Amino acid sequence: MSEEKKSEVARKLELLKLRFKEKATTEIGLLQGAVERFRAGDYCASDITSVYHSLHRLSGSAGTFGFAALGEEARSLERLVKPLADTDDGLPERGLTTAQVREVVNEAFVSRVANLASLVSQEQGAPKPHDPSSPLIFGNKTEDSVVLIVDPEPDSARDLTCGLEHYGFLVNVFSSIESALANGAAGVSALVVRDELVIRESGILDALAVKPPIICIGAEDSFTGRYALAERGVDGFVCEPVDIPVLADYMERLITERDEGRSGRVMIVDDDPELLEHYGLVLENGGMEVRRVNNPAQILSVLSEFRPDIMLMDVQMGQFSGLNLARMLRFDPEWLGLPIIYLSSEEDREFQVEALSQGGDDFLTKPVSDRFLLRAVAVRCYRARQRDKLASRDSLTGLLKHSLAKSEIHKEHARCTRLGQTSVVAMLDLDHFKQVNDRYGHRTGDLVIKGLANLLRHRLRKSDMIGRYGGEEFVVALPDCSVEDAQRVLQSVCDHMSGIVFSGGGREFSVTLSVGMAPLGDFRTSDDALEAADQALYRRKQSGRNGVTVSGDEPETVGTVS
Structure with missing residues (x-):
């Protein structure tokens, strides 16, 4: 993060702190007036509820803005008032007498409320906004995954380099960990190291x-x-002789898990504007995409438009109960799986369990430090996306399943039609794949399929859609891409796929790839475009395999058959 951006975030957080101090000072003044009326016997049920909610808000928010002592004292007073608030539905009918109120709201209580004003000036220092470059969140993933190989043996390092470069990794070789990390690890996607060097260094x-x-x-x-x-904190181990496809798949999984753990889409629902803005700034500063909702009545419309990974929601927001809102959201099957995390200063475990039974998934107890908030949200977003993948992603490759891939291509076709832009759809098929399964077994065949999936992830853009269409067949959509550029890129994928060496049954072998592609916007429907790409793939198979054929081109007679 740039110094300018850090300074801007710090400035906004400081303004929020000043706004909190002003509101807290006003609220404490109202509290003092209320408890004085209690001592005089001039009160009603709503006054007790109001005092309880005021203390509840202060206990939950003060610590977030750096006023820990104020938050702790407000929480202590809140606990004393809570039994009164729980039985205040018409004081005479519930048997709550003036004497019982005065037993709680006594001289000591009044004095402690009056002292809250002095605690507003006792700032303990709010935690600094988390810097995403710190150990909590790793650096941004670049378009190319940079891998450092640390191996003092030149021959083995060269073999690793040649093998991994086919998958699209950018490889640099060093003889020691010290030399590899002389400039730090920023921008490094993975580190491949000899085990004895890790022990030694x-x-x-x-x-x-x-x-x-x-x-x-x-x-x-x-x-x-x-x-x-x-x-020593190592994430994986591969025994020699190194099977490059296995190593590449291992690395891809670890890199993907690392990168997915640093992002997420978060919807925050809270009627306190200062807290809402503070939480939003902290999460955005940590790499999250955030949507803030101050009015709970807007939840449904924002959900449909934003589609978050998780929702953070206050338990009590004026006339709205977070518990009832969670129950309401579960009316719609679309939101049954949405993780709802309550943000509340409520410490009663029985209440928390009851709240979870009403449709919530977890509790974060206020006040929440910036660092803990970011860690907790990042973990929950990652877990939510992992669960979503079980339903939407192919279990072997992690790519979109057939039906979802077709749905994404349909959306891209509609976008091309609406905006008049050029996009390409392509069908890809591994050549003679049945022979791979027959000769080397299905486990080796699965490794070949995963190898192509990882190759596509590295060679294509983040904006490109990749799906497993079925068996050894894949489909890709390349938005805002000319036919010429798409053909060049997919031919490069074919070239690199043929250079990957697999092992099975004690033998080494390679697998080639055939591709058929079509301009998506040239067809009336996305299904028509897919059919044209499939026909182009068929012509590629007929004319030699191992290459790319564009819909409408004449069949070629060149190419190798593996």
């Missing part, structure tokens, strides 16, 4: 503020050795 890794995924390579595989590496 672990102090260098411990000193890193930002750690990329670390995979060790070793000649011996044992429980003791693996445990020693785990103690």
Whole structure:
């Protein structure tokens, strides 16, 4: 994050703190007047409820803005008043007498309320907004995944480099961890290191503020050795001789998990504008996409438009109960799986369990520090996306399933038609894949399929859609891409796929790829475009495989058959 951006976030948080102080001072003045009336016997049920809610708000928000002492004292007073608030539905009918009220709201209570005003000036210092470059969140993923190989043996380092470059990794080789990390680990997607170097130079890794995924390579595989590496924070281990497709798949999984753990879409619902803005700034500063909702009546419309990974919601917002709102959202099957996390200063475990039974999923107890809020939200967003993947993603490759891939292509076709832009759809098929399964087994066949999936992820853009259409067949959509550029990129994918060496049954082999593509906007429907791409793929198979054919082109007679 730039210094200018950090300064702007700090300025906004400071303004929110000043606004909180002003509101807290006003609220404490109203509290003082209310408790004085209590002492005089001039009160009603709504007054007790109002005092309880005022203390509840102060206890939940003061710590967030750096006034920990004020928050703790307000929480202590809130606990004293809560039994009165729980039985205030018409004082005479519930048997709550003036004597019972005065027993709680006594001289000591009145004095403590009066002292709250002095605590507003006792700022303990709010936590600084979290900097995404700190160890909590890793650096941004670049379009190309940069891998550092640390291996003093030139031959093995060269073999690793050649193998990984086919998958689209940008590889740099070093002979020691110290030299590899001389400029830090910013921008590094993964570190592949000899296990003995990790044991010998672990102090260098411990000193890193930002750690990329670390995979060790070793000649011996044992429980003791693996445990020693785990103690030093290593994320994975591959035994020699290294199977490059296995290593590439391992790295891809770790990199994806790392990158997905730093982002998310969060909807915050809170009627306190200062808290709402504070939480939003903290999460946005940490890389989250945030939508703020101050009026609970807007929840449904914002949900449909924003479609968050998780929702953070206050338990009590004026006339609206967070519990009832959560129950209402579950009326719609579309939101049955949406994680709802309550933000509340409520500490009663029985109440929390009851709240969860009404449709919530978790509690974050106010006040919440900036760092804890960001960590908690990041973890919950990641878990929510993982659950979503189980339903929408192919279990083997992590790519979109057939039906969802077709749905995304349909949306892209509609966008092309509306905006008059050029996009391309392509069908891809592994050549002679049945022979791979027959000769080397289905486990090896699965590794080939995963190899192509990882290759596509690295060679295509983040904006491109990739799906597994079925078996060894894939589909991709390239938005805002000319036919010429798409053909060049997909031919490069074919070239790199043919260069990957797989192992099975004690033998090494390669697999080629055939591609048929069509301009998406040239057809009346997305299904017509897919059919044209499929016909182009058929012509590629007939004319030699291992290459790209565009819909409408004459069949070619060149190409190799694997």
